[in-house]
Amino acid sequence: MKTATILGLGVLGMLFILPAQALTISNTDPDPHTVTVKAGSDSTELVVEPQMAVEPPCAAGCTVELENGELYDMKGGEEVSIEGGVIFVDAVPGSEDDDDDDDTAAIGEAGSAEAPSDAAPQAQ
Numbered sequence: 001m002k003t004a005t006i007l008g009l010g011v012l013g014m015l016f017i018l019p020a021q022a023l024t025i026s027n028t029d030p031d032p033h034t035v036t037v038k039a040g041s042d043s044t045e046l047v048v049e050p051q052m053a054v055e056p057p058c059a060a061g062c063t064v065e066l067e068n069g070e071l072y073d074m075k076g077g078e079e080v081s082i083e084g085g086v087i088f089v090d091a092v093p094g095s096e097d098d099d100d101d102d103d104t105a106a107i108g109e110a111g112s113a114e115a116p117s118d119a120a121p122q123a124q
Contacts, residue, residue, distance in 0.1 A: 023037070023077065025064070027053070028051070028081050028083050030050050035056075035066055036064070039059075044057070048082060061075050064087065066087065076093075079091040
């Protein structure tokens, strides 16, 4: 009975481990982009066509290099897009609350609205 329980827990644990967290790179630009993904000692060069996506191996972290030489460190599992020749992170695995982005935008808007009134002296 104990052996069955241990095996059952092992199988359950493997279900959580098995889904490899692949990096997804999509290209929203009208032109193709060449990216080099370096994971450990492996290096893979990929062409990401417009409106397409690729999933290079990056389960334990990797570095993504664009053709312009910009480097991006990834943990694995992110969903990123190339827009205007720059990589933007669209989704990060394990992020629990998507509302944090909305809060950040609201803080940014409030900060930009207050900055001019703080910077300009008031006339009297």
